[in-house]
Amino acid sequence: MNNSRRSGFMKQKRKNHGHSSSKKTASDQQQEGNDVTRREFLGGTGATLVAANTLPLRAQETREGVDIEPEVADVPRTAISITVNGTEHRTEVEDRWTLNEFLRDHVGLTGSKIGCNRGECGACTVLMDGAPVYSCSTLAVWADGHEILTVEGLEEDGELSTLQQAFMEHNAPQCGFCTPGQLMSATALLENNPQPTADEVRHALAGNLCRCSNYNAIVEAVIATAGTGGA
Ligand code: FES
Ligand code: FES
Secondary structure (H helix, E strand, C coil): CCHHHHHHHHHHHHHHHHHHHCCCHHHHHHHHHHHHHHHHHHHHHHHHHHHHHHHHHHHHHHHHHCCCCCCHHHCEEEEEEECCEEEEHHHHECCCCHHHHHHHHHCCCCCCCCCCCCCCCCCCCEEECEEEHHHCEHHHHCCCCCCECCCHCCCCCCEEHHHHHHHHHCCCCCCCCCCHHHHHHHHHHHHHCCCCCCCHHHHHHCCCCCCCHHHHHHHHHHHHHHCCCCC
């Protein structure tokens, strides 16, 4: 662009600028409308922010006047008696606690794992009166008066059970996360059927998923304990 053309371009630009400041085009009016809307929006947002800041304070005052955590204090509790691995526990539990929560968080037995927490994977399996149950889907109050066996209860005097030893010898645990649940289901099977076939083992362990897909080794380990009852 030569100098004369640049000069003409700048004059036209100044002219346009002057025009827009003295007379509003439809575009300007629309822009102004947007500005007003934006100002109104920002004003409204500010008011909303103030309200948002005050609401928790009011709620906090209410809580401080009554109870810091009323939602916890108001939870129904029930006195229960559960025998876990041969030891009786007489205690009070919140009605909403699962058996797994009771075992892991309140008895300190962390052997039963939480995989899905919704009755799908079997990692939380424990035995209730000898039968496998998903402890994530069993309330602690439902176990009142029952006997619970967890993976910690399989060993005796520091010795692993025959089934646990077979698991090690057959490399049944890979990451090991499903192992406690597999052991409990297999223990229940061997208790009732000391010499299961491979298909019977697969059927009994169908509710225990292994993300490492080590199913063949797990079945081999259970079969290897045939006749021992797994104890
Ligand atoms: S954690 Fe209980 S079934 Fe998966
Ligand atoms: S060994 Fe890893 S999930 Fe079964």
